[in-house]
Amino acid sequence: MKLGTKHNGSRDGQLMVVSRDLTRCIEADPKIPTLQSALDSWDSHQSLLQECYQRLNDNSSLGTPTHEVRWMAPLPRAYEWIDGSSYIHHIVLVRKARNAEPPKTLRTDPLIYQGGSGVLLGHKDDVVLRDTAWGCDFESEVAVILGDTPQNTTKDEAHKYVRLLCLVNDVSLRNLIPAELEKGFGFFQSKPASGFSPFVVTPDELGTYWKEGRIHLPLVTHLNDALFGDPNAGPEMHFSFFELIAHITKTRAYTAGTILGSGTVSNEDRARGSSCLAERRMIEIIDNGVATTPFLQHGDRVRIEMKNERGESIFGVIEQKIVPPKA
Amino acid sequence: MKLGTKHNGSRDGQLMVVSRDLTRCIEADPKIPTLQSALDSWDSHQSLLQECYQRLNDNSSLGTPTHEVRWMAPLPRAYEWIDGSSYIHHIVLVRKARNAEPPKTLRTDPLIYQGGSGVLLGHKDDVVLRDTAWGCDFESEVAVILGDTPQNTTKDEAHKYVRLLCLVNDVSLRNLIPAELEKGFGFFQSKPASGFSPFVVTPDELGTYWKEGRIHLPLVTHLNDALFGDPNAGPEMHFSFFELIAHITKTRAYTAGTILGSGTVSNEDRARGSSCLAERRMIEIIDNGVATTPFLQHGDRVRIEMKNERGESIFGVIEQKIVPPKA
Numbered sequence: 001m002k003l004g005t006k007h008n009g010s011r012d013g014q015l016m017v018v019s020r021d022l023t024r025c026i027e028a029d030p031k032i033p034t035l036q037s038a039l040d041s042w043d044s045h046q047s048l049l050q051e052c053y054q055r056l057n058d059n060s061s062l063g064t065p066t067h068e069v070r071w072m073a074p075l076p077r078a079y080e081w082i083d084g085s086s087y088i089h090h091i092v093l094v095r096k097a098r099n100a101e102p103p104k105t106l107r108t109d110p111l112i113y114q115g116g117s118g119v120l121l122g123h124k125d126d127v128v129l130r131d132t133a134w135g136c137d138f139e140s141e142v143a144v145i146l147g148d149t150p151q152n153t154t155k156d157e158a159h160k161y162v163r164l165l166c167l168v169n170d171v172s173l174r175n176l177i178p179a180e181l182e183k184g185f186g187f188f189q190s191k192p193a194s195g196f197s198p199f200v201v202t203p204d205e206l207g208t209y210w211k212e213g214r215i216h217l218p219l220v221t222h223l224n225d226a227l228f229g230d231p232n233a234g235p236e237m238h239f240s241f242f243e244l245i246a247h248i249t250k251t252r253a254y255t256a257g258t259i260l261g262s263g264t265v266s267n268e269d270r271a272r273g274s275s276c277l278a279e280r281r282m283i284e285i286i287d288n289g290v291a292t293t294p295f296l297q298h299g300d301r302v303r304i305e306m307k308n309e310r311g312e313s314i315f316g317v318i319e320q321k322i323v324p325p326k327a
Numbered sequence: 328m329k330l331g332t333k334h335n336g337s338r339d340g341q342l343m344v345v346s347r348d349l350t351r352c353i354e355a356d357p358k359i360p361t362l363q364s365a366l367d368s369w370d371s372h373q374s375l376l377q378e379c380y381q382r383l384n385d386n387s388s389l390g391t392p393t394h395e396v397r398w399m400a401p402l403p404r405a406y407e408w409i410d411g412s413s414y415i416h417h418i419v420l421v422r423k424a425r426n427a428e429p430p431k432t433l434r435t436d437p438l439i440y441q442g443g444s445g446v447l448l449g450h451k452d453d454v455v456l457r458d459t460a461w462g463c464d465f466e467s468e469v470a471v472i473l474g475d476t477p478q479n480t481t482k483d484e485a486h487k488y489v490r491l492l493c494l495v496n497d498v499s500l501r502n503l504i505p506a507e508l509e510k511g512f513g514f515f516q517s518k519p520a521s522g523f524s525p526f527v528v529t530p531d532e533l534g535t536y537w538k539e540g541r542i543h544l545p546l547v548t549h550l551n552d553a554l555f556g557d558p559n560a561g562p563e564m565h566f567s568f569f570e571l572i573a574h575i576t577k578t579r580a581y582t583a584g585t586i587l588g589s590g591t592v593s594n595e596d597r598a599r600g601s602s603c604l605a606e607r608r609m610i611e612i613i614d615n616g617v618a619t620t621p622f623l624q625h626g627d628r629v630r631i632e633m634k635n636e637r638g639e640s641i642f643g644v645i646e647q648k649i650v651p652p653k654a
Contacts, residue, residue, distance in 0.1 A: 040338060105506075109506075109510070119582055128478070185412075186513015190578075193579050193580075
């Protein structure tokens with residue numbers, strides 16, 4: 001099943017059921033006005049949504065074209081946005097570039113941070129950047145949306161709480177990070193609002209590509225129409241989503257609608273490129289002693305998408321432009 | 328105006344208008360079922376709530392007794408919970424105890440972290456502690472609840488976005504903190520669900536005690552019926568709430584219902600005691616080389632309250648007990 005949130009002037013938008021091929025959509029049952037309301041009562045609403053999805057796929061005359069709809073983030077505001085850093089190659093690369101050893105617990109204790117979740121950007125929402133000196137970067141990621149998840153969930157039970165999957169652009173302000181991390185309390189100003197794919201899908205939509213808590217497909221990033229990277233999100237995700245869920249539930253529980261990200265997708269094979277500017281800049285530093293790729297400038301465009309083996313888009317496309325604030 | 332959220336079996340509870348003396352309450356207008364809905368449309372709902380509050384205060388036969396109601400956290404789940412650390416004495420004390428210098432930016436750049444906000448505890452909800460070796464501590468704080476707050480809000484404009492004030496018990500797991508901060512991404516497992524005062528109040532309820540973005544009243548903490556501390560939350564709050572708002576809006580905007588905490592209230596005068604165990608333990612270490620006050624054990628009870636000069640409770644009482652998980 002595929003779902004999206006239509007902009008209708010309200011804060012949380014209108015829940016839409018979207019056809020498998022992403023071409024058409026219809027409003028969900030009036031009892032389920034928003035994606036949060038669907039997640040809040042998933043067990044009772046799931047079959048209603050599923051029937052609607054089936055009807056839409058079976059009858060190509062049903063629904064309105066998705067390209068006529070303005071899509072918000074699937075959850076325009078969420079109760080939590082938690083982001084892991086599960087691709088070890090990304091961490092090792094960044095450390096190597098500054099001649100630092102990776103942390104000793106790199107492979108045993110997930111790196112994770114709590115992000116801001118009150119304002120989340122739609123797939124075509126501009127990234128408003130006040131100061132290009134902040135070093136704006138994209139980070140292409142995959143994410144899961146959880147149902148109510150109890151404290152002390154084990155890795156083996158975690159699959160039960162994964163309701164939906166999506167893509168994320170975790171916007172980062174690289175030049176604000178060192179001073180913030182120096183203070184010891186983690187990211188804050190350095191992590192502005194993240195952008196989301198227009199559509200979220202249930203795990204069954206990925207078939208065998210969803211395996212052991214990982215999505216085994218390339219995540220494709222373009223910068224200004226040039227391919228920037230297409231690393232596979234599966235094999236090198238050191239901590240699976242199931243392990244990340246076990247980690248975050250050690251001391252507390254989560255409400256339905258909590259979004260959990262994978263961290264920047266990264267492969268050891270350099271031919272797969274990168275999912276963020278920082279990584280390419282680090283490779284330049286390692287190779288040539290100096291980074292030549294600049295951070296994002298006003299006017300730059302970032303495009304993030306994931307396709308199946310038949311070349312069909314699964315989640316739709318994140319296409320964000322970097323812009324200055326309106327005068 | 329004073330408001331609270333009644334447990335009615337739903338996730339977000341029922342918004343109640345509460346009398347100034349906290350003895351009686353009535354359901355808010357059906358158009359405003361929850362506190363979040365009130366905050367989402369504050370400009371249009373405020374006068375309706377205010378009229379109801381006036382009626383309740385003017386007619387002592389109106390409403391039901393508040394002690395017969397089970398109160399949830401005012402926002403049982405919030406879109407963001409952001410916590411500052413604005414009392415310099417608290418930071419300096421903790422650093423001194425481990426022979427470290429305070430950070431150079433201590434007085435110019437606020438310490439702040441993003442907390443989990445999807446599950447917030449009511450004033451009498453137990454703190455479920457799986458392992459007492461985690462070093463469970465309370466932190467008595469004051470907090471503001473914001474309306475929609477734009478990016479780049481200045482200190483001078485910030486007052487416009489403060490809708491409500493409340494008290495918080497920011498539960499912390501001290502022995503999990505060092506390993507988490509070592510990884511550089513801030514707190515996560517070390518910050519389980521926080522507890523909230525039953526009632527939130529508009530700033531005018533504090534009269535002249537609310538001044539320049541600070542609450543100038545003692546915050547009183549009891550541990551197992553013994554007074555633990557009563558530091559004044561006003562004069563030594565180095566960064567006011569207005570300065571904290573300017574800090575957090577540098578790179579992003581916030582949705583209505585965002586909760587922003589002050590950090591552990593702390594005064595230089597030792598006679599005022601402390602608002603957390605860690606601080607008392609640090610004083611013991613400085614004085615005697617060793618901490619003798621233990622962290623919280625199962626069965627311990629924490630009580631947090633703020634009264635005006637006439638001894639009247641402003642926000643009601645946080646009274647939480649530390650318990651093991653149910654078998």
